[in-house]
Amino acid sequence: MKRVQLEEIEGIGKATAKRLRKAGYTSVEALAVTPARELMQKAGYKDLASAERIVEAARKTLGASSFTTAWEHWKLTRNRMRCTTGSRTLDALLGGGVETRAITEFVGPYGSGKTQICLTLSVTAQLPPENEGLGGNVLFFDTEGTFSSDRVYQIAANLGLNPEQALHNIILSRIYTSDHQVLMLDYAFQKCAEENVKLVIVDSVISHFRSEFVGRETLAERQQKLNEYMHKLLRLAEILNLAVVVTNQAQANPAAWGYTITDRPAGGHVLAHACTTRVWLRRAEGGKRIAKVFDSPCLPEAERIFKITEKGIEDVKET
Numbered sequence: 001m002k003r004v005q006l007e008e009i010e011g012i013g014k015a016t017a018k019r020l021r022k023a024g025y026t027s028v029e030a031l032a033v034t035p036a037r038e039l040m041q042k043a044g045y046k047d048l049a050s051a052e053r054i055v056e057a058a059r060k061t062l063g064a065s066s067f068t069t070a071w072e073h074w075k076l077t078r079n080r081m082r083c084t085t086g087s088r089t090l091d092a093l094l095g096g097g098v099e100t101r102a103i104t105e106f107v108g109p110y111g112s113g114k115t116q117i118c119l120t121l122s123v124t125a126q127l128p129p130e131n132e133g134l135g136g137n138v139l140f141f142d143t144e145g146t147f148s149s150d151r152v153y154q155i156a157a158n159l160g161l162n163p164e165q166a167l168h169n170i171i172l173s174r175i176y177t178s179d180h181q182v183l184m185l186d187y188a189f190q191k192c193a194e195e196n197v198k199l200v201i202v203d204s205v206i207s208h209f210r211s212e213f214v215g216r217e218t219l220a221e222r223q224q225k226l227n228e229y230m231h232k233l234l235r236l237a238e239i240l241n242l243a244v245v246v247t248n249q250a251q252a253n254p255a256a257w258g259y260t261i262t263d264r265p266a267g268g269h270v271l272a273h274a275c276t277t278r279v280w281l282r283r284a285e286g287g288k289r290i291a292k293v294f295d296s297p298c299l300p301e302a303e304r305i306f307k308i309t310e311k312g313i314e315d316v317k318e319t
């Protein structure tokens with residue numbers, strides 16, 4: 001598929017295109033979903049109107065219409081795909097696996113299996129659709145330095161795939177700060193289109209935001225930045241019909257100190273609103289894990305058991 005270049009946007013010449021690329025906007029798709037205020041700051045425009053004109057022109061180039069019918073929406077969502085997690089019970093809990101055009105969030109305390117699910121998905125997404133994969137490549141944003149190529153190798157080999165090929169099909173991006181995380185998402189629009197990426201993973205979405213913005217007075221700024229990031233992530237999923245999986249950390253609920261200590265997802269309302277399906281993970285006895293869907297537009301609240309093995313994620317066999 002031929003990609004539309006920045007120079008093809010009406011009113012954008014070579015110099016402006018160069019300036020935009022330098023600021024991190026390498027694709028028309030990324031530009032079309034960028035808030036004008038952000039573009040003004042990053043590309044160094046003095047007034048908001050200039051930035052607004054560019055974003056608007058990018059949208060027009062893509063033919064993005066502001067009005068549509070529910071019928072158009074329905075037709076568009078027919079090409080939605082689902083990716084197996086490796087466990088039938090977990091797939092069933094998710095309504096058939098992790099879906100494209102949506103953000104699926106896995107949240108839970110340390111060791112609950114979030115990264116293990118991501119590593120497994122980064123292999124299963126490569127399977128063809130008839131084998132419940134997405135038939136594409138994977139972009140893995142590793143913000144915590146916990147990506148394990150050894151584990152991917154092991155999972156791929158145990159699922160009967162060529163492990164070296166499976167590793168070649170995963171594009172890895174180690175993320176060092178929240179600014180870096182935001183910038184790399186801008187680049188992802190072009191990368192995902194060029195490399196037939198069908199699954200984008202952010203493990204975890206929250207760690208840099210949590211460690212850089214400390215104290216109540218920075219909370220509003222953090223949430224604003226996280227909100228813009230999540231919106232862009234969802235647009236990436238929608239525009240390229242790919243699945244986005246994010247992990248999130250559990251946060252102790254201070255209000256409950258003293259009598260029961262309950263954990264809740266970090267990221268507050270921003271993540272609650274932005275994620276399409278939210279799954280809480282916790283450990284159970286015998287190395288098993290429990291997954292609970294606690295927020296979804298179309299799935300009931302329910303929980304199921306799975307286990308982590310050399311194959312990645314698997315069903316717990318009935319005895």
Ligand SMILES: Nc1ncnc2c1ncn2[C@@H]1O[C@H](COP(=O)(O)OP(=O)(O)OP(=O)(O)O)[C@@H](O)[C@H]1O
Pocket residue numbers: 108109110111112113114115116117146287308309310
């Ligand atoms: N090959 C394996 N076979 C069985 N279990 C494994 C294997 N590899 C890892 N595990 C299990 O996975 C657990 C780690 O899970 P994971 O790294 O997904 O946690 P997490 O939810 O991402 O935690 P964190 O918040 O620290 O990132 C280990 O404690 C171990 O129980």
Ligand SMILES: [Mg+2]
Pocket residue numbers: 114115116144146203
């Ligand atoms: Mg992890």
